[in-house]
Amino acid sequence: MAELEDLNTIPANMFVVNLDKKKSASILERRNEEGFLAKWKKTPSSPVELNELSQLQTIISNFGFSSTLDSWKFSLAHDRIFRVDILRYQADLALAVSSPKRIEWIHTVPLKILVFLWRVSMDRIPTTDALSHRGINVNSIMCPLCQLDVEKTYHLLVNCSYSEKTFRWIFEWCSMEPQKFASVAELLDFAAKWGNRAKKKKIFLSVIYGTIWCIWRARNDLVFNNTPSKPAKTADNVNSLVFGWVNIGTKWEMEIG
Ligand SMILES: [Zn+2]
Numbered sequence: 001m002a003e004l005e006d007l008n009t010i011p012a013n014m015f016v017v018n019l020d021k022k023k024s025a026s027i028l029e030r031r032n033e034e035g036f037l038a039k040w041k042k043t044p045s046s047p048v049e050l051n052e053l054s055q056l057q058t059i060i061s062n063f064g065f066s067s068t069l070d071s072w073k074f075s076l077a078h079d080r081i082f083r084v085d086i087l088r089y090q091a092d093l094a095l096a097v098s099s100p101k102r103i104e105w106i107h108t109v110p111l112k113i114l115v116f117l118w119r120v121s122m123d124r125i126p127t128t129d130a131l132s133h134r135g136i137n138v139n140s141i142m143c144p145l146c147q148l149d150v151e152k153t154y155h156l157l158v159n160c161s162y163s164e165k166t167f168r169w170i171f172e173w174c175s176m177e178p179q180k181f182a183s184v185a186e187l188l189d190f191a192a193k194w195g196n197r198a199k200k201k202k203i204f205l206s207v208i209y210g211t212i213w214c215i216w217r218a219r220n221d222l223v224f225n226n227t228p229s230k231p232a233k234t235a236d237n238v239n240s241l242v243f244g245w246v247n248i249g250t251k252w253e254m255e256i257g
Contacts, residue, residue: 028065191205191208
């Protein structure tokens with residue numbers, strides 16, 4: 001019995017398919033007991049057309065059509081049921097084969113923020129430097145927050161004086177010494193490895209993710225809304241944001257310290 005994949009091997013550019021009155025006709029519309037039965041605008045006659053017609057009839061006559069409606073099956077899962085975590089795992093494997101796992105998919109952190117963090121971990125966020133490398137015209141590739149360096153992911157989120165000040169507030173709230181990081185990966189690894197109690201680890205990771213997100217938001221507010229804000233305000237935003245996520249019933253700085 002032929003497998004579904006056999007039908008996918010029918011090239012859409014077959015000459016004989018183009019001879020049908022309706023090129024977009026489904027296989028269901030064009031099959032009969034002998035196999036493929038088209039409604040020709042011109043009957044196949046050349047050797048190529050006749051050969052293709054024969055191939056089509058063989059493929060279709062060998063295929064076991066079901067009487068049930070078509071449905072999607074998720075080939076990456078054993079049970080063929082679609083699951084986001086499996087898709088994400090496979091995407092991780094495909095896109096960051098050599099990178100260690102740096103992002104924890106904490107269910108209380110909104111998905112759009114986790115996806116942003118995932119892109120950060122792969123250095124794929126639309127900084128002006130990244131956009132200009134993709135051939136997009138930008139007014140300036142300098143960091144909008146400090147105007148002192150090119151806006152690359154590392155500079156914007158870790159090395160910029162704005163980000164450093166924001167993180168200084170955050171670490172102070174966490175009763176931790178200010179930390180310096182040589183890369184975004186180092187920051188994410190630090191956050192992933194910090195602590196040894198599950199609840200505290202999760203809160204701290206959420207705080208770091210929230211900080212990165214809020215710095216990006218502050219940058220966007222400045223770029224798109226011409227609304228500057230000070231690092232202390234951004235750190236305040238982190239506090240409110242993460243407090244909502246972790247729902248621990250008390251201020252998170254008390255839990256972490
Ligand atoms: Zn900067």
